[in-house]
Each structure stands twice: as structure tokens, then as C-alpha cells.
Amino acid sequence: MTVLLVSGTSTGVGKTVVTAALAAAARTHGRTVAVCKPAQTGVGDDRPGESDIDVVERLSGVRGIELARYPEPLAPDVAARRSGRPMLELAAVVDAVLALDETHDLVLVEGAGGVAVRLGAAGFTALDIAAAVGASVLIVAGAELGTLNHSALTVAAVRAADVKCSGLVIGSWPTEPSLAARVNLEELPLVTGVELIASVLDGAGLLDEKEFGALARTMFGEFTDSLLG
Numbered sequence: 081m082t083v084l085l086v087s088g089t090s091t092g093v094g095k096t097v098v099t100a101a102l103a104a105a106a107r108t109h110g111r112t113v114a115v116c117k118p119a120q121t122g123v124g125d126d127r128p129g130e131s132d133i134d135v136v137e138r139l140s141g142v143r144g145i146e147l148a149r150y151p152e153p154l155a156p157d158v159a160a161r162r163s164g165r166p167m168l169e170l171a172a173v174v175d176a177v178l179a180l181d182e183t184h185d186l187v188l189v190e191g192a193g194g195v196a197v198r199l200g201a202a203g204f205t206a207l208d209i210a211a212a213v214g215a216s217v218l219i220v221a222g223a224e225l226g227t228l229n230h231s232a233l234t235v236a237a238v239r240a241a242d243v244k245c246s247g248l249v250i251g252s253w254p255t256e257p258s259l260a261a262r263v264n265l266e267e268l269p270l271v272t273g274v275e276l277i278a279s280v281l282d283g284a285g286l287l288d289e290k291e292f293g294a295l296a297r298t299m300f301g302e303f304t305d306s307l308l309g
């Protein structure tokens with residue numbers, strides 16, 4: 081029974097695509113996988129196909145559950161307050177994740193934004209979820225200039241919360257990488273002390289389920305196997 085929390089250095093770095101790739105890789109290795117998105121913002125109730133769980137299901141074929149949705153594209157706690165909908169509670173997230181953990185080999189939990197983003201009541205964060213369920217954290221980072229700083233700060237925050245950081249992933253690797261991007265491949269592990277697991281090619285999120293699954297297995301097969309033992 082393994083729970084992995086997928087967080088990142090910011091919003092838009094590729095957490096959802098990486099979550100889908102991890103799900104696809106584990107699934108094609110015969111494992112049962114579930115995905116949980118505790119708080120989805122920026123998607124209205126009338127927008128089928130646009131939530132992170134919809135994207136994960138389309139790319140990986142793995143089912144997911146969303147615990148709360150707030151239409152405005154804001155941090156979940158702010159969006160919750162403005163929507164008048166109930167604020168997500170840490171205990172509800174922990175219960176949902178542990179229930180999935182009972183019946184699946186791997187549970188992937190996708191945060192919102194980065195590790196300091198407040199997801200709900202009393203300002204709990206993705207790191208509070210990880211600490212409560214004993215999950216390790218995978219950090220999705222950008223490829224370009226600035227990512228060394230964002231990644232180092234993020235990993236420092238994970239460590240300060242006494243949560244294990246199981247790796248870094250570049251969410252979208254450019255087809256024509258700049259000098260900074262190429263150098264960052266070597267520098268990211270050095271400045272963070274965390275292994276770079278994979279770089280997901282830009283455009284991977286546009287593949288169909290079969291092509292995406294094959295790519296996911298190449299990129300993450302070894303990682304998910306070692307994670308699941």
C-alpha cells in the first residue's frame with residue numbers, strides 16, 4: 081500500500097500530466113491505481129472533460145476522484161470562501177485517501193499549485209496530507225531558468241515538514257531546450273539533493289491513451305516498480 085503525493089514548484093508545471101504518466105506506468109505493470117484530486121479550482125460544474133481528473137482518466141485510463149470543486153481559478157481556500165461552498169477539511173481528505181489505499185496498490189494524490197498552497201480549513205496544505213497519511217512527495221518542476229531556485233525552495237519546505245521527497249520530474253521538456261534547460265538537468269539534483277526521475281516531453285499530454293501509456297512506461301516504469309517494491 082503506497083501513497084504518493086504529486087506536488088510541484090508552481091501551478092501549470094505539469095503535475096496533472098505527470099500524475100497521469102505515473103498512473104499509466106503503474107497500471108501497465110499490472111498494479112491497481114487510484115488518483116485523488118482533493119481540491120479542483122478553475123473548472124465550473126458544467127465543464128465536463130476539463131478537470132485534472134478528467135485529463136488523468138483520458139490519458140491513463142485510471143479512475144480518479146475529486147473531493148471538492150470551486151469554479152474560480154484561485155487557491156482552493158480562497159476560491160472556497162468566495163464560492164460559499166464548504167471548505168475542504170484535512171480529515172476528509174485523509175479518510176478518502178486511506179480508503180483508496182485499502183483497495184489499490186498505488187494511490188496518487190495531486191495537490192493544487194505548490195507545497196505552500198492552502199487547500200482548505202485552517203490552511204492545511206498538501207504537505208499536511210502527506211504527513212498525515214505517510215506519503216512521500218514527488219516534485220514536478222519547470223525546465224527553464226528559475227527552476228533551480230523554485231525546486232530548492234520546494235524541497236526545503238518538504239524536508240522542513242518531515243516528509244520524504246522521492247524525486248523530481250520535469251513536467252514539460254522543450255523540443256528545443258535552451259542552454260539553461262540543458263544545464264538544469266545536471267544542476268537540479270545537485271542543488272536539491274533529490275534525484276531527477278524523468279523529463280516528460282512537451283506534447284506528451286496530447287498523445288492518445290495507448291501512445292501515452294507506452295511513453296509513461298519508459299519514463300516511469302522503473303520508478304513505480306521501485307516505489308511499489
Ligand SMILES: Nc1ncnc2c1ncn2[C@@H]1O[C@H](COP(=O)(O)OP(=O)(O)O)[C@@H](O)[C@H]1O
Binds near residue numbers: 094096097132220
Ligand atoms: N508534457 C506535456 N505535454 C503537453 N502538454 C503539457 C505537458 N506538461 C504540461 N502540459 C500542458 O501545460 C498545462 C499545465 O499542465 P498541467 O499538467 O495541467 O499542470 P499542473 O497540473 O501542474 O497545473 C496544461 O495545459 C497541460 O496540458
Ligand SMILES: [Mg+2]
Binds near residue numbers: 095096132190
Ligand atoms: Mg493539475
